[in-house]
Amino acid sequence: MPFVNIKITREGATPDQKKQLIKGATQLLVDVLGKNPATTFVIIDEVETDNWGIGGKSVTEVRAAAKK
Amino acid sequence: MPFVNIKITREGATPDQKKQLIKGATQLLVDVLGKNPATTFVIIDEVETDNWGIGGKSVTEVRAAAKK
Amino acid sequence: MPFVNIKITREGATPDQKKQLIKGATQLLVDVLGKNPATTFVIIDEVETDNWGIGGKSVTEVRAAAKK
Amino acid sequence: MPFVNIKITREGATPDQKKQLIKGATQLLVDVLGKNPATTFVIIDEVETDNWGIGGKSVTEVRAAAKK
Amino acid sequence: MPFVNIKITREGATPDQKKQLIKGATQLLVDVLGKNPATTFVIIDEVETDNWGIGGKSVTEVRAAAKK
Amino acid sequence: MPFVNIKITREGATPDQKKQLIKGATQLLVDVLGKNPATTFVIIDEVETDNWGIGGKSVTEVRAAAKK
Numbered sequence A, B, C, D, E, F: 001m002p003f004v005n006i007k008i009t010r011e012g013a014t015p016d017q018k019k020q021l022i023k024g025a026t027q028l029l030v031d032v033l034g035k036n037p038a039t040t041f042v043i044i045d046e047v048e049t050d051n052w053g054i055g056g057k058s059v060t061e062v063r064a065a066a067k068k
Helices: A015-033 A059-067 B015-033 B059-067 C015-033 C059-067 D015-033 D059-067 E015-033 E059-067 F015-033 F059-067
Strands: A003-009 A041-047 A052-054 B003-009 B041-047 B052-054 C003-009 C041-047 C052-054 D003-009 D041-047 D052-054 E003-009 E041-047 E052-054 F003-009 F041-047 F052-054
Touching: A003 A015, A003 E015, A015 A041, A015 B052, A015 E003, A015 E015, A041 B041, A052 A059, A052 D015, B003 B015, B003 C015, B015 B041, B015 C003, B015 C015, B015 D052, B041 D041, B052 B059, C003 C015, C015 C041, C015 E052, C041 E041, C052 C059, C052 F015, D003 D015, D003 F015, D015 D041, D015 F003, D015 F015, D052 D059, E003 E015, E015 E041, E015 F052, E052 E059, F003 F015, F015 F041, F052 F059
Parallel strands: A003 A041, B003 B041, C003 C041, D003 D041, E003 E041, F003 F041
Antiparallel strands: A003 E003, A041 B052, A052 D041, B003 C003, B041 D052, C041 E052, C052 F041, D003 F003, E041 F052
């Protein structure tokens, strides 16, 4: 009965991509540990780029700097 | 000083139901472990059905299949 | 299919008390939101008192001050 | 490669304040543990006041009572 | 820069199985969303069976009942 | 009433360093958002290096490669 939480920045992941994440993460637990998919949960959190930091800067800042 | 995080799908929980979850979870910690309610936190996360998976499928898919 | 995470300090909760937390939290989701207990998860995290802070101090410090 | 998650109520934190939280939390890990900022993540979760409870009441209720 | 948290019961996952979980979860984010593996984190939490509940019972109880 | 969760690898952080993390994170919320330290929680999770992955490898592997 595993629980998987995937956090990504909110930058346009589509419903189909989310389905692939859910399917793939569930299959990974089945393949590696023989877990039962029926009781495997996957939760995807999409985080605003203002609210995610790396290297001491928000992803909003990182993305803006990358465009320059 | 317990911390309780309740994750549910975003499917119409009302403010009153959320109050009941907060009150009930806090009381549970008081009853079972004698914790101080004044420093007991409860956080409810409501997750889009596209972003919650079970059995390798999103809850959006599960709900649609159940209606058929 | 709710997910409940209860974080408490590691200060001697017994297996029986943990059973009560699991049972009570699951029942709360059934009672308030009509959730299916069979797919309701509860995870209890016990955190060392050195690793939990409140008011800017570790719980180890808070407990020691309370004994003086 | 630390990971910091800051949960606050959604009550108007500005992008600039979020930048300060990201910068400050990252610097804290550098100062105290010598961690590499380039692989330090900070995620800020802003939680609706209906969804955050303390003392058995939602923050919405707590704020309303404080205004009376 | 995704973050993946996998929670499983502590029931003997080996270091090699953990490596497979880390490798597989990272590859999933690369394949589905084109994320950079260098800044993809995976954290595995192993939870005692007394501390994980499903269906209102601890996994310790569930495992014991299954053996009867 | 903020909640801060700091996840680090378990590689020898001392009780004094943890106190500094708790004090610093609490002060950050006071300074940036004017939060009340009395209801600010900080939880530090120390994660085994086998259980933390970056770049598709466990930190155990990363540390071993760095020593070569």
